[in-house]
Amino acid sequence: MRNNIGVMGHPINHSMSPVFQQAALDYLGNKNIFEKWDVHPEKLEEKIKSFRKESFIASCVTLPHKQNIIPLIDELSDSAKAIGAVNWIYNKNNKLLGDNTDSSGFIRSLTEKYNFLPKDKTALVFGAGGASRAIIYGLIKSNVKKIILCNRNYDKANVISRELSTNKVKIEPILFNRDSLANYAPYTDIIINTTSLGMAGGPAPTTTPISSELISSNTFGYDIVYSPLITPFIKEFEKSGAEYGTGLSMLLYQGVEGIEKALNTKAPINVMQKALDALS
Numbered sequence: 001m002r003n004n005i006g007v008m009g010h011p012i013n014h015s016m017s018p019v020f021q022q023a024a025l026d027y028l029g030n031k032n033i034f035e036k037w038d039v040h041p042e043k044l045e046e047k048i049k050s051f052r053k054e055s056f057i058a059s060c061v062t063l064p065h066k067q068n069i070i071p072l073i074d075e076l077s078d079s080a081k082a083i084g085a086v087n088w089i090y091n092k093n094n095k096l097l098g099d100n101t102d103s104s105g106f107i108r109s110l111t112e113k114y115n116f117l118p119k120d121k122t123a124l125v126f127g128a129g130g131a132s133r134a135i136i137y138g139l140i141k142s143n144v145k146k147i148i149l150c151n152r153n154y155d156k157a158n159v160i161s162r163e164l165s166t167n168k169v170k171i172e173p174i175l176f177n178r179d180s181l182a183n184y185a186p187y188t189d190i191i192i193n194t195t196s197l198g199m200a201g202g203p204a205p206t207t208t209p210i211s212s213e214l215i216s217s218n219t220f221g222y223d224i225v226y227s228p229l230i231t232p233f234i235k236e237f238e239k240s241g242a243e244y245g246t247g248l249s250m251l252l253y254q255g256v257e258g259i260e261k262a263l264n265t266k267a268p269i270n271v272m273q274k275a276l277d278a279l280s
């Protein structure tokens with residue numbers, strides 16, 4: 001049967017999700033094919049209508065639909081509501097539920113793969129787009145002590161601070177320059193890049209938001225950019241002798257969380273990891 005489970009976006013050709021999700025379906029004995037749907041924004045409504053059938057299971061949602069899909073579906077999880085973006089929809093009793101597993105996937109990748117526990121830690125986050133919101137939400141849910149938010153456009157960081165800070169966890173926006181970073185970066189437990197700096201094919205493929213002099217060897221680095229796997233940002237952590245995590249694991253774990261919720265079962269993480277490794 002077709003049109004039951006897959007990933008949609010535009011463009012979608014580059015998506016690696018079908019490879020590791022198909023490995024999961026096969027391992028679990030699920031006969032569905034995890035499809036790749038190229039959905040032009042003008043066709044989004046039509047595509048969502050086609051999901052309104054009993055056999056539909058779930059769809060992973062990627063750019064540019066993560067926000068536009070919200071008015072077209074029936075319910076939102078708490079994370080999707082707070083973050084304002086959906087990266088999975090599931091068929092729950094013939095209603096389309098939008099969820100955000102970028103946040104929980106990020107936290108699972110940190111804790112399960114890299115053994116970094118965010119509780120009571122200080123985090124410095126670069127970037128103030130959708131990925132930043134998901135990561136900040138995940139960190140707050142994991143009881144971090146404090147979040148420093150550094151973005152080129154300071155006003156955007158301020159908006160996130162207003163919207164996502166809680167009584168327990170304050171988000172402090174700071175200016176994106178060396179002097180300001182020098183006051184915070186060397187003293188944080190984890191630094192996360194959510195900007196497109198360093199991304200192959202992006203606007204600044206050779207740039208890093210921070211360089212090694214400001215990085216302590218005790219600070220953990222994490223880049224959500226996974227192409228290339230070792231980004232300019234990660235190279236600065238290597239230079240400082242610090243440990244780091246790479247963005248492919250966030251991609252994997254958002255998918256692990258998604259397929260687990262879609263099928264109500266544990267995902268075969270090792271099988272999915274192997275399928276992803278075979279690609280790179």
Ligand code: ATR
Pocket residue numbers: 126127128129130131132151152153154156194195196197203204
């Ligand atoms: P996403 O939703 O995937 O997180 P986005 O909304 O396009 O992506 O956000 C991209 C992030 O990269 C933003 O924080 C952007 O900074 P601005 O808010 O100031 O635009 C950041 N970014 C992109 N190019 C940058 C550059 N050359 N220097 C600094 N930050 C940059």
